Amino acid sequence: MKLGPLSAGLIGALAVFAGPDRMPIGEQPVMVGKAKADDSAKESQTEGGHASSMPMARDPSAAVAEEYEAARRKGTREAFELFIARHRDDPLAERARGELKRLSR
Numbered sequence: 001m002k003l004g005p006l007s008a009g010l011i012g013a014l015a016v017f018a019g020p021d022r023m024p025i026g027e028q029p030v031m032v033g034k035a036k037a038d039d040s041a042k043e044s045q046t047e048g049g050h051a052s053s054m055p056m057a058r059d060p061s062a063a064v065a066e067e068y069e070a071a072r073r074k075g076t077r078e079a080f081e082l083f084i085a086r087h088r089d090d091p092l093a094e095r096a097r098g099e100l101k102r103l104s105r
Helices: 006-020 028-043 062-076 077-088 091-104
Strands: none
Touching: 062 077, 062 091, 077 091
C-alpha cells in the first residue's frame, strides 16, 4: 500500500507527539527533571523542615480599615451601608454610621 503525502504527514506527527518509548541511559523526561527542580526549590524554602502550603494570613483589622477607606473615598450612602452590614461590630462601623448621618443632612 502506498501512502499519500497527507497520510505520511499524519503518521509523522503522531510519532512526534507520542514521543520515544525509551529514554537514553542517564536521561529523564523533561517533566521529571522539572519536578525534581521544583522539589529542590521547595526544600530550600521550608521552615523547620516543613513546606508552607499557604501564605501567612493577612491581618483582619488591616483589611477592614482598607474597606472603610474605600467606602469613605466613594462617599455614598450605599458604600457606608455595605461596610456597616459587613462589619457591624468593628469600631470603624461607628465612624461609618457617623458618616451616614452626615450624608443624610
